[in-house]
Amino acid sequence: MKTSRLTSLALVVAALSASLALPACNTVDGLGEDVSAGADAVSDAATENKRY
Secondary structure, X not given: OXXXXXXXXXXXXXXXXXHHXXXXXXXXXXXXXXXHHHHHHHHHHHHHOOOO
16 A cells, blocks of 8 residues: 555656646747847847947
């Protein structure tokens, strides 16, 4: 009986961990895209405002 309770607890913990980890991947990916877009905007502005 103790083994099945431990197994159930392990499955619940694994499911909760996966439910928290998967959305985090999308968040980090989105953050990387936002930072990249910001860097592109700064680079474009620098190119447009060159004085030489």
